[in-house]
Amino acid sequence: MLAKIKSGRDSLRKSEQKVADVILADPDGSVQSSIQSIASRAQVSEPTVIRFCRALDCVGFQEFKLKLAQDLASRGTFFYQDVSVDDTAKELSTKIIDGAIASLMHVKNQMNHATLDQVIDLYLACDRVEFYGSGGSGVVAEDAQLKFFRLGKTAIAYSDPHIQHAAASLLNERSLVFAISASGRNADLLHTVSIAKDHRASIVAITATGSPLAAAADITLTVDVVEDSDIFSPIKSRLAQIAVLDILAVGAAVKGGDEILERLARASQAIDFKFVKDR
Amino acid sequence: MLAKIKSGRDSLRKSEQKVADVILADPDGSVQSSIQSIASRAQVSEPTVIRFCRALDCVGFQEFKLKLAQDLASRGTFFYQDVSVDDTAKELSTKIIDGAIASLMHVKNQMNHATLDQVIDLYLACDRVEFYGSGGSGVVAEDAQLKFFRLGKTAIAYSDPHIQHAAASLLNERSLVFAISASGRNADLLHTVSIAKDHRASIVAITATGSPLAAAADITLTVDVVEDSDIFSPIKSRLAQIAVLDILAVGAAVKGGDEILERLARASQAIDFKFVKDR
DNA sequence: TTATTGAGGTAATAATACTACATAAAATAC
DNA sequence: GTATTTTATGTAGTATTATTACCTCAATAA
Structure with a gap:
């Protein structure tokens, strides 16, 4: 889905591209947003967001958000990443668990x-x-x-x-x-x-x-x-x-x-x- | 999330358990359903569905559906798989580590x-x-x-x-x-x-x-x-x-x-x- | 200049999620 | 065993959110 947005971005209409940019900039945040918050962030109208979703073969905004959420959840990119002092609780837990997962995958491979x-x-x-x-x-x-x-x-x-x-x-x-x-x-x-x-x-x-x-x-x-x-x-x-x-x-x-x-x-x-x- | 529903099911109220059962019976279908279709399938009122979501630490139905969707999506990559008596050492280690990874991903998502x-x-x-x-x-x-x-x-x-x-x-x-x-x-x-x-x-x-x-x-x-x-x-x-x-x-x-x-x-x-x- | 097309917005509508309240059931106290 | 409190669940209304219908404006071409 994310890849689809990236590759399809250029063939979209101008204001739909704005929507694409907003979503690509913060996919994790977008899945929790309502259509109007996305519309205002992209400075377009709500129907434009819907048209954007339809352009990506979704029947509506709901389905789009769902697919995006599943996409984000399944992208299995786990890598070691150092924690830093100004990480939020969320970043921290992601980093630590991703690191742990990466380490287990390493064990699995070298076994x-x-x-x-x-x-x-x-x-x-x-x-x-x-x-x-x-x-x-x-x-x-x-x-x-x-x-x-x-x-x-x-x-x-x-x-x-x-x-x-x-x-x-x-x-x-x-x-x-x-x-x-x-x-x-x-x-x-x-x-x-x-x-x-x-x-x-x-x-x-x-x-x-x-x-x-x-x-x-x-x-x-x-x-x-x-x-x-x-x-x-x-x-x-x-x-x-x-x-x-x-x-x-x-x-x-x-x-x-x-x-x-x-x-x-x-x-x-x-x-x-x-x-x-x-x- | 699915695990959470399963393990928490018994401590829920009676009508919330009906909701749990409906969702466990068809998780994939549930993520695409509206609150009222779930309510009617479980034969309870809509607020009961919301209360069910709250009991699972979600702020509302939306968030619940999102988390469930992510859970279902991430289930695909690494998944729990029972070991069997005629597994080779290799199969065994793959199964065990994949299960461990799935469990960590689960922690990450439900945190x-x-x-x-x-x-x-x-x-x-x-x-x-x-x-x-x-x-x-x-x-x-x-x-x-x-x-x-x-x-x-x-x-x-x-x-x-x-x-x-x-x-x-x-x-x-x-x-x-x-x-x-x-x-x-x-x-x-x-x-x-x-x-x-x-x-x-x-x-x-x-x-x-x-x-x-x-x-x-x-x-x-x-x-x-x-x-x-x-x-x-x-x-x-x-x-x-x-x-x-x-x-x-x-x-x-x-x-x-x-x-x-x-x-x-x-x-x-x-x-x-x-x-x-x-x- | 004037039709024609399409992009994109406005406003109304439908749907969905959520809240407040009321009632029924269960548990507890007397 | 009845009264009282607490808890569970539904009803009805409200707020939010997604969607539709329609309209305007801009761009292109006759």
Whole structure:
């Protein structure tokens, strides 16, 4: 629709072009405007606006506005854009969510599916799984614990470096560790991983390509996110990590066969029972 | 919007539910209908339709139709799709991430910016802020704590119902509480909120439209997500809640002026110092 | 200059959305 | 169980908005 207006603009009559210009200048505002506000902004009469709509194959102004609105909603252009101090609440939320979406699309595109399968197999073969992360990644680790413990196997998250440390020394060759860090340069976590390796646990890193943590791990699920624009709060890496772990958990449930699906059903029932109120 | 109608349907009045049913039965047709055709199809009066729209946070029928249209349009690009047992790793990750993206786009479209501003003002005016959530929402609460404590004001998250309970009784009229729950039917949380209200704290709910929690709160930031497809793990509400809180935190930082920006700079430096390794 | 055509405005009309009020139903108190 | 209050929903009227019919003015051509 927007494209149609742009391309058709020159073949319109003079005052209809004024209407086109007003709409192209602020499409988002236009969908909320009435015909008279558009007419006055374009300095033309209301019938002219209607004639403009008819020229674009719409039966009336209503239909035009509807089509325009749908056009605006579906144009999937999401890109990172820095927030600035004089953004309105609306601009802010658009920027942040577009950035988050762009980051998820990036994860989707760079995802290595073979690695994904390997990790799922590792999980299905192990006895227990532990998630280590600090700060923001600690939240991700806890979220992962919630996802995985429902699959029936022991799943624990630690966000305190000292406890991670201690926990790692209790692992064995049938343990699986997920080490989560956006930068992959958390010294404490690297140390914990080396201890876990000493005890022959398998290590899966969820981190940036080429980082020390990626090098230390047996398998790495890369989650690279440009955080330049994240001065205020690092949402992008957070969401990306959560998404990756979600894919793993769902993949494990699906691939694990009836046994896991059954456990899952039982866990869900229990949850539903406790949270008739809130799941 | 569609999700909002679905999730909010049961908390609507009887005749408004008829309207909801008519619209859910034929959303595409509804966006082209006038208020009276919908009223007659639902066998209710026109004002009832308007009241229905208002119940969904729209200022009138026009806005409702517009939002619905945008919702329907954006449904096309990324859409919720249930995972199935014989999906490959690739299909799985596509489905999950597309679902997550759809959910974020949904948040973006349904976001009420005036409310957003109100909540930011509340935060800027308060002395301390606490985040309450259990289970999955507990993770969100902790993530929020990490975001907000960097702004310089006391910020604490509790995910244990009993501790929330105790904490709420220590609040005062200069306290701000964020109550987080996907369904808004967590009985423990509702109780905690009532205690917090007794102590005159301000309550902001991050929950579903028309839920008990939304009713109990002073202000509600609605996050409606269809979780039907989330048998395996509820990632969508998680991401949506995190995104909303991120927007709030960034909004507060931006709107709080130099004072907050300075505090943030100091906090970031400290974080960078500790996490040269990992932020 | 004077018809002829079409662009574009004015004013009236139709339609649509919305408001204020009244009544009926339900919930609560006595 | 009745009275009182509250809540839900419809009726009727009003305001807004879109649309139509018609008229004027300007441009072109005979």
